Structures are given as structure tokens and as C-alpha cells.
Amino acid sequence: MITILGATGATGGALLRRLVDIDVPCRAISRHPDTLRATLGAGTPVEVVGADAVDPRALRTAFAGSTQLFLAMANSPRQVELEINAVDAAAACGVRHVVKLSAPAAEPNSPVAVSRGHWRVESHLRRTGVVGTVLRPYAFMQKLLLNAPAIAEGVLIGALRDVPCNYIDVRDIADVALETLLRPDLAGSTYALTGPQAFRQPELAHRFTQLTGRPVRYIDLSPEEFHAHLVRTAHMPDWLASHVVEIQQLAIARPEAPNGTVEAVLGRPARTLDAFLREHLDVFATAP
Ligand SMILES: NC(=O)c1ccc[n+]([C@@H]2O[C@H](COP(=O)([O-])OP(=O)(O)OC[C@H]3O[C@@H](n4cnc5c(N)ncnc54)[C@H](OP(=O)(O)O)[C@@H]3O)[C@@H](O)[C@H]2O)c1
Known part of the structure; x- marks a missing residue:
């Protein structure tokens, strides 16, 4: 069981x-x-x-x-x-x-x-x-859906400067988990899981522009400004806002390059961010 x-x-x-x-x-x-x-x-x-x-x-x-x-x-x-x-x-x-x-x-x-x-x-x-x-795993693609209201207003806000950031689809994490549960040879190891590409935030904003047909620009804040934004505008508790800022600071300190582990375990490529964004076009294009 x-x-x-x-x-x-x-x-x-x-x-x-x-x-x-x-x-x-x-x-x-x-x-x-x-x-x-x-x-x-x-x-x-x-x-x-x-x-x-x-x-x-x-x-x-x-x-x-x-x-x-x-x-x-x-x-x-x-x-x-x-x-x-x-x-x-x-x-x-x-x-x-x-x-x-x-x-x-x-x-x-x-x-x-x-x-x-x-x-x-x-x-x-x-x-x-x-x-x-x-x-x-690195950042979940599914969490990008939380940005839909801001995307609808034409902005993507963060403190990631211009560094590459990796996103993985949680369905790939689940598929890797499933393999480790079903195949004893895979159990007992540690797997760093990435999506197939890393994206800089301005590139991501450009993709949202192409996807929605409306201009979306990336606004880069200082870590302190971003923390205040998450608490005031996104209504995050202080500890969660601090976590989001720390994760972004980590991405600046340590480049998030794809590692191919998902494909090695599953025998098929990891899901792409473009496919995820297209799949959720309705959410990004119609958010209030
Ligand atoms: N978000 C990212 O980009 C990211 C990236 C890398 C790693 N992670 C890690 O991924 C984890 C979160 O994964 P997720 O986003 O898939 O989870 P999630 O959507 O936040 O859901 C987590 C689950 O925790 C359960 N839960 C919470 N408190 C509980 C309690 N007291 N007793 C029993 N169950 C409880 C909830 O169940 P019920 O409400 O049904 O009880 C819910 O099903 C975190 O540890 C995070 O550090 C996240």
C-alpha cells in the first residue's frame, strides 16, 4: 500500500x-x-x-x-x-x-x-x-499561476535581477516519485530535479506577452522592496514572504542550470515551460 x-x-x-x-x-x-x-x-x-x-x-x-x-x-x-x-x-x-x-x-x-x-x-x-x-525540485511551474492577476495587469514582479531561473512541472516530480516507488533500484537516492530550460525574468515576461497578446514587463525590486510587496499586495505572512525572497536570492547566488535527471529517470524529456503556459493560457489571458 x-x-x-x-x-x-x-x-x-x-x-x-x-x-x-x-x-x-x-x-x-x-x-x-x-x-x-x-x-x-x-x-x-x-x-x-x-x-x-x-x-x-x-x-x-x-x-x-x-x-x-x-x-x-x-x-x-x-x-x-x-x-x-x-x-x-x-x-x-x-x-x-x-x-x-x-x-x-x-x-x-x-x-x-x-x-x-x-x-x-x-x-x-x-x-x-x-x-x-x-x-x-526547483520552482514549480504551477506556482506561476499565482502571478496571473499581475500578468493581466501587464507586470511580472520579482527580485531575481537577470539570472536564469529553472521551473519544473509538478507532474514530472510526481512521475519521478512514482518511479522511485515502483522501482527498488531507484529507491534510497537523492534527486535534484529541474525542468528542461532556465529562463531570465525578462524572457519570461516576453513569453507572457507573446502568449496573451498583451504587453507584460518585468519589474525588478530590491529584496526589501519585494518582501514588502509580497506582504502588502500578495498578503503573504511575513515568514512566507521571507522564504520567497530567500529562494530568489539563492537563484542569484547559484545558477539554476537544467540537469537532465527527470529525463534520465523517466526515459522521456521533462515537460517544457512553454507547453505549461500554453496549457494554462485561459488563466493567464483572462485573469481579472
Ligand atoms: N513551490 C515550489 O516552487 C517548491 C519548490 C521546491 C520544493 N518545494 C517544497 O514542496 C513542498 C510543498 O509541496 P506542494 O506545493 O506539492 O504542497 P502543497 O500544495 O503546499 O500541499 C501540501 C499538503 O500539506 C498537507 N498538510 C499541511 N499541513 C498538514 C497537517 N498539519 N497535517 C496533514 N497534512 C498537512 C495538506 O493537506 P490537507 O490540507 O489536505 O490536510 C496538503 O495536501 C514544500 O515542502 C516546499 O518546500 C516547493
Whole structure:
């Protein structure tokens, strides 16, 4: 039994859809199981279980009988605590393989606080003796959809200067996760996952211009100005705005070159940003 913690999320949801498509028995965990059941519809083969990762006992009940766990937890100030709860519950339940969604620069002295947290969870997972596979993807293409209202106003705002930035489609992350769950030879390794190309923000703005037929320009702010913009205009909590700024500072410090890992694992090229943008043209072209 493959269990997904984070089954309603971007990556966990993509993996859940793949498992259903290929008829692999799976269990999906959510704090809102009724909503998830309603989304999946009557007759779904997915076993839906309610659990909150703040509750270790609920996690042990939810993981009982599972052989593998995909762990994809949302960013939050309590993320490390919640993920360590999940890893411990998995180990206690005899789960033999955990695939953990992590992030770039997961290192003990990472300049990105969230990545330092991922490092702590990865290290904890290694100490349990459970086989641990770690996926460290770059920025999710799907998060670009959050920019749709600004794109509609003709702007793309950031603090990335003119550096190349890599985007990966979460469906490719899910496909790699699936391979590591189904192929024992791939389990137990760490995979840095990129999309096939990196883009500078002015290039990205140009692509939005071509896509929507309306002029879109990139506005580059200082890290402090960008942080204030995210809090004031995007209404992000302070910790999340700091995370976004840190990630962009990391992209400036460390060039984000494509690495070909997705293609090496899947035997087909990674999905392109152009294809993603075309697929979501309605969102970018019609946002209010
Ligand atoms: N965004 C990026 O560009 C990017 C890039 C690299 C790495 N990452 C990493 O990817 C991860 C996020 O992945 P994602 O975007 O696929 O996830 P997501 O869409 O944010 O969803 C995460 C899941 O976390 C679950 N969750 C949150 N709190 C929970 C709790 N207390 N108990 C149980 N479940 C809980 C939610 O389930 P319910 O609400 O249904 O309970 C939801 O399904 C982060 O760790 C981030 O560092 C992100």
C-alpha cells in the first residue's frame, strides 16, 4: 500500500492521479477527508483517511499497513516538526520506504531557512533506518499561476535581477516519485530535479506577452522592496514572504542550470515551460 501525506497538495495530488490511472492501490491522507472524498467522487479506488500531522497517534493509525509513504508537506512554521512526526510514525508502523519532497540547497548551513528545515528532516529520515528517497525540485511551474492577476495587469514582479531561473512541472516530480516507488533500484537516492530550460525574468515576461497578446514587463525590486510587496499586495505572512525572497536570492547566488535527471529517470524529456503556459493560457489571458 502506497500512502500519500499531502495528497491534496500540488505534488501529492499529481502523484495520487497517476497511481489511480495505473491502478496501484493507494491511501490518501488529509485533514479534510470528506472534502477529498467528494473531490475524488463516488466509486474512487482511493482509500481516504483523515489525520493531522500534529497528532502522532493519528498518523500511526493512518499509516498502518502501508509499505511506502510519499511525504509532501506544505511550507509552514511547523513544517519540520510535522514531517518528523510523519517519519517517526512511518518507522513505527514498519513502512519500509519514504519518498520525501524536499527542496534545493537542503544543507545544514543553507541560506534558505526552509531548506535548512528540509535538511533536518532528511537527516532524521536517514537515522531511522527506513529507506529514504529525497526529491529536491526547483520552482514549480504551477506556482506561476499565482502571478496571473499581475500578468493581466501587464507586470511580472520579482527580485531575481537577470539570472536564469529553472521551473519544473509538478507532474514530472510526481512521475519521478512514482518511479522511485515502483522501482527498488531507484529507491534510497537523492534527486535534484529541474525542468528542461532556465529562463531570465525578462524572457519570461516576453513569453507572457507573446502568449496573451498583451504587453507584460518585468519589474525588478530590491529584496526589501519585494518582501514588502509580497506582504502588502500578495498578503503573504511575513515568514512566507521571507522564504520567497530567500529562494530568489539563492537563484542569484547559484545558477539554476537544467540537469537532465527527470529525463534520465523517466526515459522521456521533462515537460517544457512553454507547453505549461500554453496549457494554462485561459488563466493567464483572462485573469481579472
Ligand atoms: N513551490 C515550489 O516552487 C517548491 C519548490 C521546491 C520544493 N518545494 C517544497 O514542496 C513542498 C510543498 O509541496 P506542494 O506545493 O506539492 O504542497 P502543497 O500544495 O503546499 O500541499 C501540501 C499538503 O500539506 C498537507 N498538510 C499541511 N499541513 C498538514 C497537517 N498539519 N497535517 C496533514 N497534512 C498537512 C495538506 O493537506 P490537507 O490540507 O489536505 O490536510 C496538503 O495536501 C514544500 O515542502 C516546499 O518546500 C516547493
